Amino acid sequence: MPWWLWSVPVLGILLFLLWRMRQPKYQRHVRFHELERYMGRFLSQGESGSVMVMEREYGAGFFQLELIENGIDRILEFGLPDVVWTGDVFTQVERSLLSAGFSPRVERATDCSKVRRFMRVPVSVTGQRAAEETQYLLAVAAAALGWGTDGRFTVRFEGKPTGFALPGRSATLAS
Secondary structure, X not given: OOHHHHHHHHHHHHHHHHHHHOOOEEEEEXXXXXXXXXXXXXXXXXXXXXXXXXXXXXXXXXXXXXXXXXXXXXXXXXXXXXXXOOOOOHHHHHHHHHHOOOOOEXXXXXXXXXXXXXXXXXXEEEHHHHHHHHHHHHXXXXXXXXXXXXXXXXXXXXXXXXXXXXXXXXXXXXX
């Protein structure tokens, strides 16, 4: 049998594996206090443009972090939409973040008809405390949303991962 006949299935398997590596990786049942460990992994392994989404498992809502710049100094952006589940407390979240020392910007949403406004909070973080500082931002937002810190989240990394490996439990790929 010619050697090139074996190369076609091998090439197909390699392409499939590369495709699967690019799919978002999910970790379910993550407690709020465990998010800091996932943020540390996100900050150390993500490239600029990567996104970390933390969806609430019991109730509507999510947190979204985008890694704008990843170098010695990292610039993150926390995003929160003004939709049904944030409607009554959206302004309260903005006030809470302002009083905690953050600089939220609220913009009119133009991309989606269901999102009236979108809050962006740029955060510049450095060194070992980056994950802790980001966890503090999420704690302030969670308190203002009335979520508390006893909820569970499904965490996923999207965008431009450099081989994300979720810490702790075994990572599963999205199907």
